[in-house]
Amino acid sequence: MALRTRFTELLGVRHPIVLAPMGGSAGGALAAAVSRGGGLGMLGSGDGEREWLERESSILASGTDRPWGVGFLTWAVDAGAVEHALEYAPRAVMFSFGDPGPFVEPVLRSGAVLIVQVTDTEEARRAVDLGADVVVAQGTEAGGHGARRGRSTLPFVPLVVDLVAPVPVLAAGGIADGRGVAAALALGAAGALIGTRFQATAEALVDPAITRAIVEGRGRDTERSSVLDIVRGSGWPPEYTARTLGHPYLDRWRGREAELAADPRAGRDYREDLARGVIPPLPVWAGEAVDLVTDRPCAADLVATLAAQAEDALGRAGRR
Incomplete structure (x- = not known):
């Protein structure tokens, strides 16, 4: 049974599996491997920093001739960075977290597939109005x-599917194996966007300590918070929080975010603790499905495994 969907037909990929454009860790080698495996590899360009994009795009181009894309943090990027990325001829461009309105025109003009990530129904309607090809x-x-006030994946995905039809939808959040991909398809999605599972692959641009933490992590130990953004001075808008595994600064400042933001010593303490090596070099971004991540395969092999698991899960459900 082939998992052909509107998304696979639109992008010309074999499997309805997409690498989440995770800032920094979804580099050229990882994106190329996902695309070689039959999914859609996405560079995690974040704010569109030129040196990073040039280096990782070169690695990607030498690693695959299959479709690939690039993703941006909408609140952090500027029009020049988007225009520059389009010079590399990505098959898809994705915007997340913020209003993509100022950036969509050059993407649509280029012929790239416009992907917009949404966290509520208002954003979903706006994405369609802007001409999104995929939500x-x-x-x-x-x-x-x-989103700080987001919705759980299970009820949110079919709601968006109905709202934006016939635009294809990708499900994201809590998907780390083929059963999750199958569930996304059963909910009416045309594929799945997967992040945490791809963090623990041979090609991911992550510190080995982070890989170990993900492989050993448990969903019950993850939490959503703004503490680590505040103490790192990362600039994320307050309407967004981040799900991570445990961290000493979460324990120190949990529930005291306003006090943390007003304390100039906290940032200095954090930087000093980083320099002394007593805290992780970066927060460990991890979703609730982290329990299902138990190894560190090559990403291309992982795509094939996820697709096979999804086909098997759908086949078993059909026989029942």
Whole structure:
């Protein structure tokens, strides 16, 4: 049984599996491997920093001739960075967290597929009005950043599917194996956007300590918070929080975010603790499905495994 969907037909990929454009860790080698495996690899360009994009795009181009894309943090990027990324001819461009309105025109003009991630129904309507070719419905189970007042993946995905039809929807949040991909398809989505599972792959641009933490992590140990954004001075808008594994500064400042933001010593303490190596080099972004991540395969093999698991899960459900 082939998992052909409107998304696979639109992008010309074999499997309805997409690498989440995780800032920094979804580099050229990882995106290329996902695309070689039959999914859609996405560079995590974040704010569109030129040196990073040039380096990782070169790695990606030498690693695959299959479709690939690039993702931006909408609140952090500027029009020049988007224009620059389009020079590399990505097959898809994705915007997350903020109003993509100022950036969509050059993407649509280029012929690239416009993907917009949404966290509520208002954003979903806005994405369609802007001409989105694909909408990503992100649930609060997702690792990394998401809406402070978001919705769980299970009820949110079919709501968005109905709202934006016939635009294809990708489900995101809490998907880390083929059963999750199958569930997304059963909810009416045309594919799944997956992050945490791809953090623990051979090609991911992450510190080995982070890989170990993900492989050993448990969903019950994840939490959504703004503490680590505040103490790192990361600039994320307050309407977004991040799901991570445990961290000493979460324990120190949980529930005291306003006090943390007003304390100039906290940032200095954090930087000093980083320099001394007593806290992790970065927060460990991880979703609630982290329990299902138990190894560190090559990403291309992982795509094939996820697709096979999804086919098997759908086949078993059909026989029942």
